[in-house]
Amino acid sequence: MSKAFLRKLPVYALLIFFAVLFLFPFFWTVTSAFKAEAELHAYPPVWIPSSFRLDNFIESWLSQPFTQYFFNSSLVVIGTTIGQLISCSLVAYGFARFSFKGRDVLFIILLATMMVPWDVTMIPMYMEFNAFGWINTLKPLIIPAWFGSPFYIFLLRQFLLNIPKELEEAALLDGANHFQIYSKIYMPLVKPTLVLIAVFNSLSVWNDYLGPLIFLNDQSKYTLTLGLAQFKGVGDVNMSAIMAITSIICIPPLIGFFFAQKQIIEGISSTGIK
Amino acid sequence: MAKASAKFRIRKEMVPYLFIMPWIIGFLIFTLGPLLFSLAISFFDWPIVGEPSFVGLGNYIRMFTKDEMFTHSLMVTVKFAIIFVPLYMIIALGLALLLNQKIKGQSFFKTVFYLPSVISGVALSMIWIWIFDFKYGVINYLLSLIGVAGPNWLGDPKWSLVAMVIASLWGQGTMVLIFLGALREIPKEYYEASMIDGAGPVHRFFRITLPLITPALLFNLIMTIISAFQQLTLALLMTKGGPSNSTYFYAMYVYNNAFKHFEMGYASANAWIMFLIILALSLLVLKSSSMWVYYESEVKK
Numbered sequence: 001m002s003k004a005f006l007r008k009l010p011v012y013a014l015l016i017f018f019a020v021l022f023l024f025p026f027f028w029t030v031t032s033a034f035k036a037e038a039e040l041h042a043y044p045p046v047w048i049p050s051s052f053r054l055d056n057f058i059e060s061w062l063s064q065p066f067t068q069y070f071f072n073s074s075l076v077v078i079g080t081t082i083g084q085l086i087s088c089s090l091v092a093y094g095f096a097r098f099s100f101k102g103r104d105v106l107f108i109i110l111l112a113t114m115m116v117p118w119d120v121t122m123i124p125m126y127m128e129f130n131a132f133g134w135i136n137t138l139k140p141l142i143i144p145a146w147f148g149s150p151f152y153i154f155l156l157r158q159f160l161l162n163i164p165k166e167l168e169e170a171a172l173l174d175g176a177n178h179f180q181i182y183s184k185i186y187m188p189l190v191k192p193t194l195v196l197i198a199v200f201n202s203l204s205v206w207n208d209y210l211g212p213l214i215f216l217n218d219q220s221k222y223t224l225t226l227g228l229a230q231f232k233g234v235g236d237v238n239m240s241a242i243m244a245i246t247s248i249i250c251i252p253p254l255i256g257f258f259f260a261q262k263q264i265i266e267g268i269s270s271t272g273i274k
Numbered sequence: 275m276a277k278a279s280a281k282f283r284i285r286k287e288m289v290p291y292l293f294i295m296p297w298i299i300g301f302l303i304f305t306l307g308p309l310l311f312s313l314a315i316s317f318f319d320w321p322i323v324g325e326p327s328f329v330g331l332g333n334y335i336r337m338f339t340k341d342e343m344f345t346h347s348l349m350v351t352v353k354f355a356i357i358f359v360p361l362y363m364i365i366a367l368g369l370a371l372l373l374n375q376k377i378k379g380q381s382f383f384k385t386v387f388y389l390p391s392v393i394s395g396v397a398l399s400m401i402w403i404w405i406f407d408f409k410y411g412v413i414n415y416l417l418s419l420i421g422v423a424g425p426n427w428l429g430d431p432k433w434s435l436v437a438m439v440i441a442s443l444w445g446q447g448t449m450v451l452i453f454l455g456a457l458r459e460i461p462k463e464y465y466e467a468s469m470i471d472g473a474g475p476v477h478r479f480f481r482i483t484l485p486l487i488t489p490a491l492l493f494n495l496i497m498t499i500i501s502a503f504q505q506l507t508l509a510l511l512m513t514k515g516g517p518s519n520s521t522y523f524y525a526m527y528v529y530n531n532a533f534k535h536f537e538m539g540y541a542s543a544n545a546w547i548m549f550l551i552i553l554a555l556s557l558l559v560l561k562s563s564s565m566w567v568y569y570e571s572e573v574k575k
Contacts, residue, residue: 011375018369019386025444026389028412029401041410087296094293103290110297113305117504117552119525120545123532124308124315147300178289207394209507214533225396229511239404246400253392265384268448269455 029250033057033243040240053240057248060233060241066248068220069227076141076223077202083146084201085194088156091148093182096160097168114150118210126214140215141208141223145201152197155267159193160186196267199260203253224249312542320539333543344544346519347527350435354523355502358439362498363491365443370453371483384454388447395445395507402441403428403512431520434513438521441508449494456490457483488567496556503552524548 032040034052061067095107129140163186171181187194212226222230228249233241257264291298316333320326337344369387373380390398405412406427414424427437464482473481506525509515515522515530528548532541 008375008377011372011377015372015377015383018372019383022386022390022444025401025405028405032404043410043415045410045412045415087300091294091297094290098290098293100287100290106294106298109301113301115553115556116305116309117500117545117549119504119528120312120542120549121305121308123538123542123545124311125304126532127311127538128303128308144300144304146296147304148297150297153297178293182293203392207396209394209396209511213510225394228394228400229396239407239410242400243404246397250393250397253394254389257389257392261385265381265388265451268451269458 026250029243030247032240033247035240037238037240056240057244060231060238060244061248063233063241064227064231065219065222066224066227066245069222069224072138072221073206073223073225076138077205079138079142080145080205081198081201083142084149084152085198087146087148088152088197089187089190089194090182092153092156092160093186095153096157097182097186110150110153114154122210122214129215135215136217136221138216138221141205141211145205149201152201155197156190156193159190163189192263193267195260196263199256199264202256206253313546315539316543316546318539320537320542322536322538326539329539333540334547336540337543337547343519343522343527347522347524350520350522351503351505351524354435354439354505355499357435358442358502359495359498361439362443362446362449363494366446366449366494367453367487367491369450370457371479373450373454374457384451387450390445391447393445396511398441398445399508399511402437402444406437406441406512428513429517431518434517434520438505438508438512441512442505449498452490452494453487456487460486488563492559492563492567496559499555499559500552503548 031047031049033056034054035046035049035056036051036053039046039049095103095110125140126135129135132139134140134143167185168181171185176184207225208223209225209229212223213229216222216226219227228242228245231242231245233239315326317328317330318326319329319332373383373387377383404410408414408424408426408429411424411427413427417424425433427433460483464486465478468478468482504525505523506529509521509523509526510529513521515526524544525548528541528544531537531544535541
């Protein structure tokens with residue numbers, strides 16, 4: 001027992017070393033956010049602030065319309081997630097459970113669109129949304145999500161393919177139509193994948209910076225990431241204020257991650273390849 | 275009767291298309307349309323206000339012959355990729371190998387390595403701006419403990435790209451999980467058989483582990499190269515492309531041409547060159563893969 005442990009010791013040592021390395025930036029961010037000016041710039045650095053100034057968070061949050069940004073971000077997250085769940089599940093069901101003319105070609109096209117870099121489409125999209133009158137509204141950030149996203153469709157299709165066909169045939173005999181089979185039989189069966197898609201989408205939308213940067217101009221429309229990127233602190237450039245907002249902005253993704261941790265980790269390691 | 279059933283048949287055949295309709299519409303409006311439009315305007319001088327004028331291959335010629343920033347930003351991107359890609363692959367694979375041992379607290383470590391990947395690029399940039407701070411940055415303090423005078427990371431052209439590589443390495447735990455998934459797929463019998471044959475751990479790694487995870491390696495390699503070419507958020511926030519354009523990535527060059535200089539046609543031409551480079555690199559990696567990628571199914575046949 002102890003011999004086996006000793007043999008594993010270097011493995012543990014390395015893992016702990018890297019774990020500290022990966023966690024340290026978080027520790028440094030949060031403690032910096034709580035520090036008073038003097039301790040922030042102390043040499044040698046103060047590791048644990050002598051007093052935890054919660055006021056830093058409140059003052060920095062109120063110094064800009066962060067509450068407004070928070071509502072905008074939440075609106076985009078909710079709007080896109082509902083859109084993705086409805087559209088991706090319909091499309092994935094169509095690809096997985098029917099054979100129809102052109103299906104395979106269309107599916108290859110769908111996969112190929114994942115290769116198109118964002119940089120190529122951002123310019124025409126900007127001009128298109130400009131023509132629609134959508135610039136400086138949240139529409140360009142929400143509406144495209146209602147037309148499905150190739151990666152989520154692909155993911156969901158993989159799971160739908162694994163469900164035995166007998167289920168569907170039995171339901172058809174009972175007189176159910178395809179929409180009922182989709183909504184009443186298949187969707188409940190792939191609920192874990194739907195949760196995974198909701199979490200993935202919420203994370204990427206909450207964290208998105210480039211979309212809001214290009215499509216939004218007015219402060220009142222800003223999302224949190226855009227607000228943080230423009231934030232220089234209260235008054236002068238103030239690192240503890242910036243670290244406070246940074247900490248706050250990281251909380252929802254971290255909660256979301258812990259909530260769906262098992263699905264995310266399993267999802268990535270099982271669908272990333274193969 | 276016959277007529278009615280024919281009508282019914284047509285309606286029935288429509289059903290699958292109704293299901294995939296959202297994607298088809300989205301594909302036309304948000305992918306294919308923009309792609310074609312982008313290709314078209316790349317042959318125009320297209321200011322955001324004012325009349326566009328056709329310039330043929332003018333934008334492409336200008337890029338390759340007259341625009342220093344084109345070559346410069348391409349070089350910065352390549353330099354970043356050359357440092358970042360191998361380093362990242364080695365670290366991700368190394369961590370995955372460590373996690374694949376029979377150890378306690380495995381899910382804790384997995385979570386820790388993945389954690390930075392769930393936060394925003396903006397938050398990540400802010401965190402590293404503070405860590406790399408010349409005067410109060412914690413990295414330079416730690417370096418001073420071992421007697422090294424830390425550089426002005428983000429303000430020194432010699433170090434800015436390195437700083438960006440470090441920040442990027444922190445935020446990418448996804449590959450660790452993909453590698454781990456691939457390692458888990460390797461049948462235990464292979465190792466047991468080789469242990470009976472007396473093979474050492476190094477031998478086992480190069481003869482069993484590495485060949486069997488090459489599909490994951492390939493996938494990760496392509497994804498990493500592509501992401502290096504699309505590096506934008508960190509550069510915009512941490513350095514704004516500076517100092518002395520040392521972190522002026524290609525994606526930033528495209529972005530600036532479009533949204534700073536409002537040359538939509540020229541920027542579209544830039545973007546298409548990026549698309550072609552990414553396609554070419556991916557094809558190159560895929561083509562060369564037959565030489566080094568090992569698929570288990572090949573043997574099973």
